[in-house]
Amino acid sequence: MRGESYPSDELNRRKPVSLPQVKAFVFDVFGTVVDWRGGVAREAAPFLRRHGATGAQPEAFADAWRNRYVPAMRKVISGERPFEQLDVLHRENLLDVLPEFGIDQNAIASEEIDELNLAWHRLDPWPDSVTGLQRLKARHIIAPLSNGNIRLMVDMAKRAGLPWDAILGAEVARMYKPDPQAYLRAAEVLMLKPEELCLVAAHNDDLAAARKCGLRTAFVARPYERGPGQTKDTKAESDWDVVANDMNALADAVGA
Amino acid sequence: MRGESYPSDELNRRKPVSLPQVKAFVFDVFGTVVDWRGGVAREAAPFLRRHGATGAQPEAFADAWRNRYVPAMRKVISGERPFEQLDVLHRENLLDVLPEFGIDQNAIASEEIDELNLAWHRLDPWPDSVTGLQRLKARHIIAPLSNGNIRLMVDMAKRAGLPWDAILGAEVARMYKPDPQAYLRAAEVLMLKPEELCLVAAHNDDLAAARKCGLRTAFVARPYERGPGQTKDTKAESDWDVVANDMNALADAVGA
Known part of the structure; x- marks a missing residue:
């Protein structure tokens, strides 16, 4: 699954990837999980x-x-x-x-x-978010690794039915992404090595910062996050470990 | 519901209490939720x-x-x-x-x-814990306020099906109960006043420390937590806001 750049619509033609080391999927939320x-x-x-x-x-x-x-x-x-x-x-x-x-x-x-x-x-979840998260949750820890504060994430999750195992992110680290501390503190409280976490995000810069910290990376394409005229983050811009069209495609790709 | 001491088996003879101010129930876990x-x-x-x-x-x-x-x-x-x-x-x-x-x-x-x-x-939950928590979750935020670390609470919740909205407690506060910081930090991250939180615990000393911080208090009796010869915490030793025999009785008492 590594290469220079993967247009997200090519994913389903590739055979499933597994990330056997990954024990937790942590998620960017604004834009990646919700609209x-x-x-x-x-x-x-x-x-x-x-x-x-x-x-x-x-x-x-x-x-x-x-x-x-x-x-x-x-x-x-x-x-x-x-x-x-x-x-x-x-x-x-x-x-x-x-x-x-x-x-x-x-x-x-x-x-x-x-x-x-x-x-x-x-905020409402994208149509695939809840089912995708439920599938990923079966055999992995799932948690937001968002810049949103804990109460914001809790309110959103209760309203939208996002089945998080824990709420992680900026307020637990007391530091915002893309500062390394935000990613590394998530690994620390989950008692996992950085490479046992996979960040899921629709934003290439978030994934790049996570990779620098040693996390695995999954790009989920949200090409209309910024409306029909979106120019940024319309596709994967690096060889992320997984590239997927939506959260269910990510679940497929990792065999969840 | 206030008085000097309430043997827990008297609860069901009392009429339901409501705690209309309370927006979140936070839980002691070892002994209160799990065995x-x-x-x-x-x-x-x-x-x-x-x-x-x-x-x-x-x-x-x-x-x-x-x-x-x-x-x-x-x-x-x-x-x-x-x-x-x-x-x-x-x-x-x-x-x-x-x-x-x-x-x-x-x-x-x-x-x-x-x-x-x-x-x-x-650890296994007590038989009433999961159903009681599910009922309380419908209209309130529910979270552990435990001395257990985040990963411990996550592993336990996934195995036992405890439907927490967030994992709070010692590791979020970086301080153990009964230090006031452990209780007050939970209120802070939930953006609630102390009196909008209710601590649920089977231990009178935990409830006393929470009350000193301004939290509401609910005693759930677990008279066999320490086996058949238990002498401590067999009953409520103060006028806690709610006294209940188990988690479903607590849900009944607060109208959940």
Whole structure:
């Protein structure tokens, strides 16, 4: 299964891979397991209407909010600010994005901001996520290795039926991906060697950072995560251990 | 439901209590959710036979091993030693208990010690635990708030079918119960006020420590946790918010 670049639609023509060493699959969540863009847009739409931004596209609002995600985490990774839960960063980013859509935060009750911020707790899984996770769970530990905080992941999992064995990620490591500590701390608490973990992600840069830490890597293609015009992460850009079209194809590929 | 002391067999004569503020039930695990004595004895029995301790009672071995648990954690709580996963403390305690049963640790392969140490990962739930937890999970977050480490709790949950929403406890707090930090960190990562958490435990001292931190408290009676001659924790010794005979009675009492 190694090579230079695998268009994801070629996977099913290849024979199943096994990763016999892997005891745990750990998952990027936003974009890989759930549809953040659709979920945030769904909750942003009535908010934008209520506040007079009638011409705004809810998806553009979701994109603008999400675009502030990486820069906010970089400040934690660089040490410019101490670790904060993602909910805190999300809320700051939300306030930051409102003026772009002509909305004055001072005209909005704090509770309404809090409520919209919880949109990230209520994201829907991609159609294949729950069945794929259930299959992978039968013989492996499965856990999010997300930058989302524990409560966010718990709320999402209860609503969506994501059958995690544990909630790992940034808040357990108190450090955000792609800092190595985020990946290595997951291995540590699972008492596994890095090569006994496989990161599942739709993002090549996340997989590259995990590989540098010694984890195995599985790319699951989500070419519409950023909508029909997506240009980044439309396909695997390295020789990841597994490349799959969706979570069930990943389960097939590893014999789960 | 408040009073001086409630023998647990009186619960079902009282009308259901509700704890409307409580959003999460967090659980002591060893003794409250699972039968550590029976499980450790089951795995100790062939070990003792193999190593010539034919006259030894496996239950006495389990008790002797368990009796070293609190003193080992006290050294972490007091700051005498840094935080270590419970698996590490369990293994030290196991080596410590072998001479009492006439067994020379130097005559045993390290892997065999490791394997017996994993008995704590393979404990059986009490008969009511899984159904009770499933009921409580429907409208509340449920998580262990145990001194067991994350991997131990994950292995146990997968084997026993314990449907946790997250794994909390000592390793998330990096501090053991009954230190306040163990309880307060669980509230913090769940983004709840202490009074929105209810600790469920079969041990009065655990509940007392949780109450001091502001948590609600539920006593679930496990009068045979330490075998037929148990004298401690046979009944509620304070006016805990709920007193129940088992996990289903707790679900009844809180209207789950």
